[in-house]
Amino acid sequence: MKILYYGDNLEILRNKIPDNSVDLCYIDPPFNSKRSYFQIYNNIGVSEDKAQAQAFVDTWKWDDAAVSGFVEITTNAGARYTRQTIELIKGLELILGKHDLLAYLVHITLRVTEIFRVLKPTGSFYLHCDPTASHYLKLVLDAVFVSQGGEFRNEVVWSYKRYTAFSNRFQRLHDVILFFTKSDQYTFNDLREDYGEKSGKADGHYKQDEEGRWFRWQKRVGREPYKIYLSEGRRMGDVWEIPIINASAKERMGYQTQKPEALLERIIKASTNEGDVVLDAYCGCGTTVAVADRLNRQWIGIDITYHSIGLILKRLLTARQVEKLTDVLVDGIPQDVEAARALANREDDKLRKEFEKWAILTYTNNRGVINEKKGADKGIDGVVYFATGPGKTERMIIQVKSGGANRQTVGTLNNDRQREKAELATLITMDEPTRGMVEEAKEKGVYEHPLMGRNYDRIRIVTVREMIEEDARMDLPLTFDAVKPGKKSGSGEQLKLLGK
Numbered sequence: 182m183k184i185l186y187y188g189d190n191l192e193i194l195r196n197k198i199p200d201n202s203v204d205l206c207y208i209d210p211p212f213n214s215k216r217s218y219f220q221i222y223n224n225i226g227v228s229e230d231k232a233q234a235q236a237f238v239d240t241w242k243w244d245d246a247a248v249s250g251f252v253e254i255t256t257n258a259g260a261r262y263t264r265q266t267i268e269l270i271k272g273l274e275l276i277l278g279k280h281d282l283l284a285y286l287v288h289i290t291l292r293v294t295e296i297f298r299v300l301k302p303t304g305s306f307y308l309h310c311d312p313t314a315s316h317y318l319k320l321v322l323d324a325v326f327v328s329q330g331g332e333f334r335n336e337v338v339w340s341y342k343r344y345t346a347f348s349n350r351f352q353r354l355h356d357v358i359l360f361f362t363k364s365d366q367y368t369f370n371d372l373r374e375d376y377g378e379k380s381g382k383a384d385g386h387y388k389q390d391e392e393g394r395w396f397r398w399q400k401r402v403g404r405e406p407y408k409i410y411l412s413e414g415r416r417m418g419d420v421w422e423i424p425i426i427n428a429s430a431k432e433r434m435g436y437q438t439q440k441p442e443a444l445l446e447r448i449i450k451a452s453t454n455e456g457d458v459v460l461d462a463y464c465g466c467g468t469t470v471a472v473a474d475r476l477n478r479q480w481i482g483i484d485i486t487y488h489s490i491g492l493i494l495k496r497l498l499t500a501r502q503v504e505k506l507t508d509v510l511v512d513g514i515p516q517d518v519e520a521a522r523a524l525a526n527r528e529d530d531k532l533r534k535e536f537e538k539w540a541i542l543t544y545t546n547n548r549g550v551i552n553e554k555k556g557a558d559k560g561i562d563g564v565v566y567f568a569t570g571p572g573k574t575e576r577m578i579i580q581v582k583s584g585g586a587n588r589q590t591v592g593t594l595n596n597d598r599q600r601e602k603a604e605l606a607t608l609i610t611m612d613e614p615t616r617g618m619v620e621e622a623k624e625k626g627v628y629e630h631p632l633m634g635r636n637y638d639r640i641r642i643v644t645v646r647e648m649i650e651e652d653a654r655m656d657l658p659l660t661f662d663a664v665k666p667g668k669k670s671g672s673g674e675q676l677k678l679l680g681k
Contacts, residue, residue: 187513204457247284373414467493525583577605
């Protein structure tokens with residue numbers, strides 16, 4: 182079982198994942214920080230194109246979705262919620278009011294309830310948060326887990342160092358990870374950490390045995406003493422000193438909230454064995470999935486953005502050093518035109534935007550850059566960069582239409598291309614193009630690619646049907662990988678052609 186689900190994790194947890202099927206769930210949900218995090222990619226081009234960024238905002242609001250979730254919990258819809266959970270949410274409403282923080286806690290409560298259900302009786306749950314919300318979240322977990330026979334095990338402190346600005350408080354240099362189990366019978370592997378090379382030699386209690394190993398005698402009341410060897414390490418505590426990912430780290434994917442693989446490796450090794458099932462319901466850039474895969478665990482990842490799904494697929498391909506993932510199932514990606522149309526027609530604006538992202542990233546093999554700017558997009562939904570010579574790149578702009586495209590749409594797109602000084606433009610359309618659209622595109626002429634030695638239509642029209650049924654994709658030499666960001670490199674590296 183190695184599955185990536187694309188969609189709302191609450192819907193997927195309820196409809197796709199059966200009871201008692203998961204050994205370990207780790208989540209690192211976005212918090213109500215009221216700030217934007219940016220995914221910064223390689224610098225490409227000149228002027229404003231040097232810093233391409235995509236943003237997600239983790240701000241929670243008391244809106245219709247929050248009201249619906251609050252009513253569901255407090256009325257015990259579907260008989261899903263414990264009495265303690267219901268009373269907790271009612272009490273938090275009295276304390277916090279119907280505001281943003283309560284919206285966040287309602288969101289988490291809905292999902293933690295489903296996570297408890299899908300965990301095996303021997304399963305474990307780790308919730309990663311910062312100290313700003315950890316006290317509220319522990320109440321939620323107590324209400325969901327402990328009231329049904331589960332147990333709180335640890336509040337793990339992930340301690341790290343980083344440069345900090347001057348402040349009139351102590352510097353915040355740790356995260357909190359709440360560790361709960363579904364029952365008293367759970368998987369837990371005894372992890373050890375080194376004492377340090379100097380420990381035994383500096384401590385007069387330690388001696389060397391005939392093989393040169395350092396040890397000391399551990400006394401026990403009423404029982405025989407036993408040897409403790411330095412080489413065996415000490416049992417791991419609940420304060421973990423693990424560095425954050427530095428800017429040049431090989432594993433860095435461009436997410437500011439990305440967690441180090443060493444952190445997830447420790448959690449997965451402690452609470453699972455090979456072949457066990459690991460779930461991450463907010464899998465983001467896929468650190469949990471990547472580590473679980475490397476450690477020979479089965480895994481389930483869920484994310485509501487197609488960009489994350491594309492990023493994880495690229496990450497797995499790179500880690501395995503293969504060209505195709507034959508054992509990974511991707512669920513929720515449109516497999517036919519009707520499914521794509523359903524995605525495009527979602528009522529929620531954010532979910533409708535996912536159709537554009539899916540179309541652009543699919544057509545560009547996860548190398549397009551999504552236009553996330555608020556307000557008018559000036560007819561441009563995405564852009565992709567391609568090599569034209571040593572140290573030189575050009576752009577192709579992309580527009581996605583879920584319906585209503587006509588000849589004027591093509592003409593306007595060409596005007597947008599000229600305004601943006603892009604050599605090429607592609608229109609991805611749900612509907613089949615009219616004869617007038619095709620004629621208008623042909624009238625715009627061709628672009629002779631200096632490296633490929635061939636001509637490309639200045640304006641290309643691609644349908645969703647062609648992408649799904651005929652696997653229509655870009656065939657330009659790309660230099661900018663939107664879902665596998667990394668360090669700046671010399672032009673010699675950037676100009677490697679796709680597939681070479």
